[in-house]
Amino acid sequence: MxxxxxxxxxxxxxxxxxxxxxxxxxxxxxxxxxxxxxxxxxxxxxxxxxxxxxxxxxxxxxxxxxxxxxxxxxxxxxxxxxxxxxxxxxxxxxxxxxxxxxxxxxxxxxxxxxxxxxxxxxxxxxxxxxxxKPPVLLSIYRPRWHDHTLALFPRKNSLTCNVCGLIQSSGLYYMCPPCDFVMDQSCLSLPCVIRISRHPHRLSFSPYFRQGDWSCGVCRTKINNKYGGYSCIKDGCSYAAHSKCATQSNVWDGEELEGLPEDGDEEEIEPFVRIKDGVIHHFLHQHHHLRLEGNTDRDYDENMQCQACITPIYFGNFYSCLHCDFILHEKCANLSRKIYHPIHPHQLTMVGGYEGILDFEKDICSACIWLCKAGFFYECGKEGCDFKLHPVCHNFGATSPRKSYASFIPNI
Known part of the structure; x- marks a missing residue:
């Protein structure tokens, strides 16, 4: 059993x-x-x-x-x-x-x-x-990668794959000898259209790049034009990535988007509704409205902390509640409700602070390993994924919380 x-x-x-x-x-x-x-x-x-x-x-x-x-x-x-x-x-x-x-x-x-x-x-x-596994196919036809039927080349060899541009020291190859085209078996499952955490638009696979100097947006190295890779589908956007870089599990969520509508890919819901000039209704403070205030002629109060990043309000404008002591940095009030972060492949959603007892092993930021549920934080909605992120780590990608907080607050 x-x-x-x-x-x-x-x-x-x-x-x-x-x-x-x-x-x-x-x-x-x-x-x-x-x-x-x-x-x-x-x-x-x-x-x-x-x-x-x-x-x-x-x-x-x-x-x-x-x-x-x-x-x-x-x-x-x-x-x-x-x-x-x-x-x-x-x-x-x-x-x-x-x-x-x-x-x-x-x-x-x-x-x-x-x-x-x-x-x-x-x-x-x-x-x-x-x-x-079922018997390996001795020949395949993949028109998205090559125009001709490819034949299995079972001998152990070190060849450069035309699809990913890498040399596989072991593994299987399929070849088209007349065209000098070689493809390793692992590239057969590469998706056509994807969305990665490093770029806001969809990427589409191309068997080669047009002439020009291309650089991979993931590994930051040069892309060889004669091999395949992914490039942005948006006109005027030159973002590109190597085949294997774009499909890493820490960059791509594993979903093939070919044939799926783009509606909602870039749709962004504002974090607050503007009631009138200087007054907003924030989605994480539903009971009352917040008013924008300056911070120039006020005595410093170390207990006056932003409810989003849980750091004092030193300088700059902030929003304060008209009926309670809830306050937000102006920058924190403008944080997006949904984001993609370079260190995680899934979309993250902002949620409000947790009022229960915090667990020092479970309730930590996945970027800086400090507790993050006391204020606003981003969490992954993927089932089984417990990735969480401080709002300050979202903005600056720093691993040190002290560095993150200092750079996040204006004029520090």
């Missing part, structure tokens, strides 16, 4: 017959045999090494005590396979002796797990997940 789910799942037992280790980037077979014990009490599930091939429920296990010999009620993964990507020799199921170094799978370019398939003659290694 799966240990991560209420559903009953028949696990597959992994019984590698060979142990390997990494030596200077090469995989070497360990001469000593796999260790086994006859103590059946150590064969209980608590002693198993469990594996999930999809990132979800546990699907495979290896008994460290008997290596599967006493678990005959379970189906066993084959200890030797033939695969279309390596037709010369069989692949053996092996166990990695020590995880002192890392090596990438020859199929998916992800790091190898502790148990994988391996050909010692060709130094070809493949993760379990790749071995159990």
């Amino acid at each position: 799966s240990m991560n789910s209420s559903k009953w799942v028949k696990l597959i037992s992994l019984c590698p017959q060979m142990e390997v280790k990494f030596e200077e980037g090469k995989i070497q077979v360990v001469e000593s045999p796999l260790w086994r014990s006859n103590n059946k009490w150590e064969c209980f599930p608590l002693a198993w090494e469990t594996y999930s091939l999809t990132g979800g429920d546990t699907t495979h296990f290896r008994c460290r005590n008997c290596n599967g010999e006493t678990h005959r009620e379970y189906n066993k993964a084959p200890v030797e396979i033939k695969h279309v990507l390596h037709q010369k020799h069989s692949l053996q199921l092996v166990l990695l002796h020590l995880l002192s170094e890392r090596r990438r799978c020859s199929c998916c370019d992800e790091y190898l797990k502790k148990v994988f398939y391996y050909c010692s003659i060709c130094d070809f290694a493949m993760n379990l997940a790749c071995a159990e």
Whole structure:
């Protein structure tokens, strides 16, 4: 039974017959045999090494005590396979002796797990997940990337992908020999239209850039015009990014926007309603109106703190409530209700201060690691994401709260 789910799942037992280790980037077979014990009490599930091939429920296990010999009620993964990507020799199921170094799978370019398939003659290694996937297509047609059908090139080689401009030392390539076009397998899933946290407009993929000096807005390095990448869809906007830079998980939210309407992408709701000149109704102070006041002929009061950033009002204009002691820096009153921040891929929404007991482990700003729920703060609306941000860290991106506060307040 799966240990991560209420559903009953028949696990597959992994019984590698060979142990390997990494030596200077090469995989070497360990001469000593796999260790086994006859103590059946150590064969209980608590002693198993469990594996999930999809990132979800546990699907495979290896008994460290008997290596599967006493678990005959379970189906066993084959200890030797033939695969279309390596037709010369069989692949053996092996166990990695020590995880002192890392090596990438020859199929998916992800790091190898502790148990994988391996050909010692060709130094070809493949993760379990790749071995159990449906057969790899020997040819594909992707008109968005190239006009002709592309053929699989299964040999291990270091080639520059025309779509992303990177050299993949391992992994699969598809090629169009007449056009000298090469595409690595990972680029097949690249989206056409995306929205990233580093830019306010949508970006569209192009197989190459027009002539000119282009610079990536994410990594800040030069873009080679002859390779693919993303550029802004807005007329007159020259923002561009490398394919892999724009689709990093900390920059892109993973959503393909091709065919979806743009309505609402840049629509911004004002944080307050202007009642009359100098008087506003702020969305986070619904009960009363706020009035704009100068701060020139007033004695300094350290207890007079802005309810948004929780710092004293030293200089400059501020809004004060007509009926209570609620006050805001003029700059804080103008903070956007929804934002994108460069260090987070999802949209953030401003919410009001929390009046309960603050948790010093959970209620901290994700940028400066100080408590942020006492005043206004931005939070991520994505389910399962607990990213939070001080309003001052939004404006200046500083990691030091002292630096953030000082630069946020006018004339300091």
